[in-house]
Each structure stands twice: as structure tokens, then as C-alpha cells.
Amino acid sequence: MNETAELVHPRESLFRPGRMPHIWCPGCGLGTMTNCLVEVLQGRADDLDRVCVVSGIGCTGRVAGYLNLDAFHTTHGRAIPFALGLKTANPELEVIVVSGEGDLAGIGGNHLIHAARRNLDITVICVNNFTYGMTGGQVSPTTHHYARTPTTPYGNTEYPFNLPWLVAAAGAVYVARWTTAHIRQLAKAMKQAIAKRGFSFVEVVAACPTNYGRRNKLGDGRAAMREFRDNSVIKQSPPLEDLSMSLGEQIIAGAFVDKERPTFDDELAALTPKEGAATQ
């Protein structure tokens, strides 16, 4: 009997042939996040030819290259301005940026806030695992205060970014945060974010057991998922300044911002210079 040879993974159609196995460690949240994204895309009726996925550098940066869509693996931190070029040169494209918090909020932080300010019509999925996983777990812009990393061996003396507050303040029209233990809500948020016109931001709180969990006694991947499940609270409209995360304290999850504002490409399209306009 050779039935198993004909078994096809239900998500296979959206993965680039021959790219599995992925590079991610056991217990990493990236598989869960990617699965949610693929589920959302597979659930659509259209052929996805207009969907572009852009990633920066890092563990999350590998997502684009696994997907059988127009995929762009760019430089560290520059996924968002690359996405601006794609989207502006062809507004018909649906552009999804998937990258990590070190990439998007560290080295690429300036691009993040400016894209939100412009209300560029893209979706940014930011996987926040609190660390630079690929290089060995160094401190990131969202690493918890006091956490130990190889570059903060005595504990992190800095305070983390509160990403939903940051991007909301900069002008994002859709902002949500879910952990990888909230797969239904996460998939729904991704779907809403992609459908939303304007700058949409989904923070995905994910575990990095290998490089972050281990050093901070957070246990393995299962322990992290248990922690996300048992120690998070869903709030619909909390004060955004309350969304900071601290080690051992509750994580507030939810969809926090959903509002309307003219998008960057709407404004550009509405710009119709008068015939015969003079130029110098």
C-alpha cells in the first residue's frame, strides 16, 4: 500500500516547492504564525497573483522565501521602504511585509513610523520574539527590562518599545496584537489587516525558546505557549500606553485600532496636476 505517498499537506499549495524543511527551531512561534498567514491566504477566492510578501533579515525574514507568491527577501530593516516602491509603482498589488521586531522596530524603526505616518496601504506582520534570534539571542528593541541576553549578560537596562502604541501614534489605521497561542484571533486579525486599506499592523508575540526562553528560564516552546494562553488577557480598547510588556506580567492582546484615514496611494492618485501647469 502506497497511500501515504499521495498525501498532500493541506497548506502545500502556498509553499514554494522544495523549500521545506524550514530553518526554524523546535518550539519557535514562526511556524504557527506562518500557518495562520497561509490559512488566511488559502481561504481567499482570488488567485493571489497580486499578493507580494516582503521580508527583511532574520528568522522571520525567511518567511517570504517559503511562500509561493511574489516574494522579496530584502536587506535588514528595509522591507517597508522596498514595499513602498512596489505598492506605489503598482497600486494594484497587495503588499504584506512579514518581519521581526529587530528588523522592523530596530534597524528599520524609522521606516516603520514613516510608513504609518503616510498611511501606506500595506500590511505589516511583526513577529515579536523579544530577541535577535538568528544571531544568537541578543537584546532587541522589545526585549523585556532586566532580561538576560548575550549582549546584556547582567540584565537589560533598557525598556522595550510598546509597538502598538508606537505605530498607532504614528498613524496606523489597524493595530492588533495576538500571541501564537491565539491562532484563531491571529488569523482573523491578519485577514482584517490585509483587507484594511491603509497601514495595518499586527504584532505577533512569539516564543524563541532556543535563544531567549532558555536564558530567561521561560521553558521550552510548550511552556511558552502555556504562558501565552494562561497569562494573557484580551482587551478591546485598553489605553495604548498600557500595552508595554514585562517579564512575568500579563500580556494584553486584542485588536486595538481600526479607523479610517486616506491612504498614501489614495492621496497620490487624487493628485491631478492641472493641464498646462507651469514648472520651473
Added chain:
Amino acid sequence: MGGSIETVPAGVPVLTGEHFMLGDHACAEGALAAGCRFFAGYPITPATEIAERLAERLPTLGGACVQMEDEIASMAAILGAAWAGAKAMTATSGPGLCLMLENIGLAVMTETPCVVVDVQRGSPSTGLPTMVGQGDMMQARWGSHGSYEIIALCPNSPQEMFDLTARAFNLSERYRVPVFVMADADVGHLTERVVIPAPEGIEIVNRKAPTGPREEYQTFRPDADLVPPMARAGEGYHVFMESLTHDERGYPTMTGEAHNRLVRRLSQKIRDYVDDIIDYEERHLDDAEVAIVSYGISARIASRAVEVCRESGMRVGMLRLITAWPFPEDRVRRLASQVRGIVVPELNLGQMSLEVERCAAGAAPVVLLPHAGGGLHEPDDTVSAVEGLLR
């Protein structure tokens, strides 16, 4: 900054006719004539007028001009636009070029056509923002990490700001490589006669599009000319643009063998076509005993020196580099075997002169006329150097 007093109709991509035009504006017009429809940049002296001109012109042509948050973003944005199918450009000066180098490397690795205009000013660092320099020549060649080839052109007039910017687009489309227009503050801010041909008189080269079935398309599978056809995003080709070392499918391939194959092809696709790419102007070289090798604004000063020398009976000629990179190695080698010496005036303390020396390889002495920038050589400086070689 002014310079042009004409009125430009909206929606006209090619301003055919005779103009009295600022160099930076001519650059913008050359881009538009070549089909540029996306510009991203950041204000910087002495390149800002290019962005200002395009900010007025592009929206009337269905294009977009975006002032980004910095030059890093500007460079990234034009690469994104290129993959969406647009011909795209940015313009800057030395300090901005420093920030662009990261994504210039990405453009090389991912074979993304794009044009980078560098209106050079006094350097290093913030240097002399409003004053001329030619100190970025090596930066353009080697600024991003790794071994690679780029193309760089050196305009010496507003007319060439138009012509060479248009040519830069054609070369970038043909070879899928970043092409630099290495202008300088004087050429950029000079206002002169610029003749813009009728659209049918302007050569336009477009990147090769894939021809086979979409499902068989491989993002980096080269044709016999070593250049892969380029699909645009959104058309079902499922392109895979990969910044890591990759195979022909775009898949990351972490082996020395794959790396060697890719990096060598990226260089070879340029090196095999140097005859197509390299352009220079020769004056009085047939009987020359001394040659001046120069480029950009320095070459205009040097041409006066050639006249002075010829008037006093010295057999002097000039090789003006229009293509700086790839360097015209063969021509300089032949020149060195012909002449008694070569003089290289440039607005830096020795950059292209090093290439001239390398190619002369001792066959003729090479005399650098250095200048830190902020002004130009006097023709007499060059004349004296020639006299020294003939003595």
C-alpha cells in the same frame, strides 16, 4: 534653484526642442525621456533640483515622486518600484550615497535595474555642500561590500546630464545592474544649451520579459547573455527576489560553489560587454606625445589646456572618460604604449588616476593633478604638468 524660465506642459514626457537648462533639470528630463516613472529621494545639495523637477513632472505623466525619510529608504523604494515594473531612479550627493550603498549591493545581488545619480560635492563627510568635487568615484565602484561590477557614466555638461541619464536607464535595463550618473556640483548647477530630440530619436531599451510558461519561470535563470529575463510582480510569475546567495530559482544556497557561480556571473555579464558599455571621447590623440585623461567638469578645464598646449606646439591629446566604470582598460593600455606620459587632473587626491596607473603598468609615467575640491584646476596647472613630461 532656478536656471530655467520655460513653461512646461503637463503630460509631455519628452520636451523636444532647444532649451537653456540647468544640469540637474536636464538630468530629470533625460530620466523622463528614457521612461523613468518612479523617483524616490531625499533632499541634498547639490542634487535637490533633480527631485524638485521630478516632483513637478512625474505626477503629470502617471508616475510618482516620493520624498522618503532618508537615502536608505530612497534606494530601497526604487528597487521595489523596479520589481513592480517601473523604471526608477534616485539622486543624491556623497553623504546620501553613503546611506544608499547597502541597497545598491542588494540591487547588484538581485539584478535590479535602477539609476543612481550622484551630484558630487566637496568631501569627506558633510564637506562642502554647495561646491564641486569628484571624490565619490571609487565609492561608486567599490562602496558596497563584495566583488561586483556596476556601470558609471560621467557627464560634463547639462546636455550630457540629459543624454547620459537616458543612457544610464538603457544600460540598467539591458544589464540589470545599478547604473550611476557621476555628475558634480558644477555640471549639476550649470545652465547651458540642451537639445532634446524628438521621442523617436531617443533610444529606449527595456528589460527582457520572460517568454516561457509562468510555472517554469525561474527568477535568476540567465539567458546566453548571462542576464535573466525579469518578470514584474503581480503577473503570476511568483518571483523570488533573494538577497542571500541563491540559485537560479532564487532559492538561498549556502555553498561556496553556488556563491562562486553567482558572483562570477554578476561580474561577467558586465565584463563580457565592455565594448558595448564603454564610451569615451578622444581629442588629438593620433599624434599625441602626452595624453590627458579626465572626466566630468575637470575634462572641460583640461580641454582648454589641450588647446593652449597645441597652440604652443606641444603634441597633447585628451581621453575623456564618459564611462568611468567599467574602466576602459584596453584604451588606456594602448595609450600608455603610445605617449611619453599621462596627466590626470581630477577633483580628489587620486582616484581614477590609480586606474590609469594600473593600466599604464609602467609603460608611461602617470602624473596626478590632485585637487581637494571646492574649485577647479586652472588650465595652466595641466599645461605645466605637460611641459614637465615633455622636458
